[in-house]
Amino acid sequence: MNDTDKFEITDQWILSTRGKKNSVDPHQPYAWLVEKERTISGQVEDIAAILLTNRECPFHCLMCDLWKNTTDISVPTGAIPEQIKLVLSQLPQVKHLKLYNSGSFFDERAIPSKDYERIASLLKGFETVIVESHPGLINDKCLRFRDMLKHDLHIAIGLETSNPVILRKLNKRTTPDDFRNSISFLTRHGIMSRAFILLKPPFMSESEGIYWAERSLEFAFEAGVECCTIIPVRPGNGAMDLLMGKGYFSPPDIRSLEEVTEYGIQLNSGRVFADVWDLSLFSSCKKCLEKRTGRLTEMNLTQKIVPPVRCTCDPSE
């Protein structure tokens, strides 16, 4: 596909394709979970993730479905600490926490900075806290929050793709250079960062999807991130489904996710994780889905390349 310019992506068009949001409560996170992750030290440890309920992200990225669990208006001051407190009262003992808010932690209209002190004091028992942000919201505010936390703050930033033409099409209103500058700012100030990288965004063939995910891994590590997560792009947000209907998008194959994850691990530049949530969307073979998911999970946890799964669905079989 090389006719991407024929398709004009605007905020208005993306918004017009959306269905309804889910009903959420500003006094409760919309989800929380505990999962295993290989830490920087090489240990596999539990990490909790709290998915905070807050105001919708002001950006309208083409592939994003996080708006589904957000509010239209800002949540009141005090609601975010209240949500965190609610989960902490039920959480088993864990040392690491992801505090994800379907947008940017440093977006004032999502998380009021008046709440930072209270949030920091609630999180004082954790060794690592990871928040997410758009590159355009990385500034001194991150340093102020880090200083309040008094322990490791990591920031996850969506590079999405280092292909500048496709990144523009994604309507994220950022560039690969913005990403590099944000990571460099964080590194200069001693804050570790991780990147989200898309596998096969719209307007790419399967082989282009693999090629650009691999280039994006290299770009993110060269910029200075410590860790990359590869996210296979899925339909389901309205816009992506319409693009799929027009032939501009199809979900990547689970084997492409395996290939890119292997590539990232052998770069030996930092941790590389595959997003293994609901991989059934990326496989049409019931015989090997579980084995391939298990293989990806094992690669996530060991950071080693695990022998490939052989199945009758393989093109060479």
Ligand code: SF4
């Ligand atoms: S910046 Fe992140 S949360 Fe906001 S719309 Fe884009 S992908 Fe979604």
Ligand SMILES: [Zn+2]
């Ligand atoms: Zn198979």
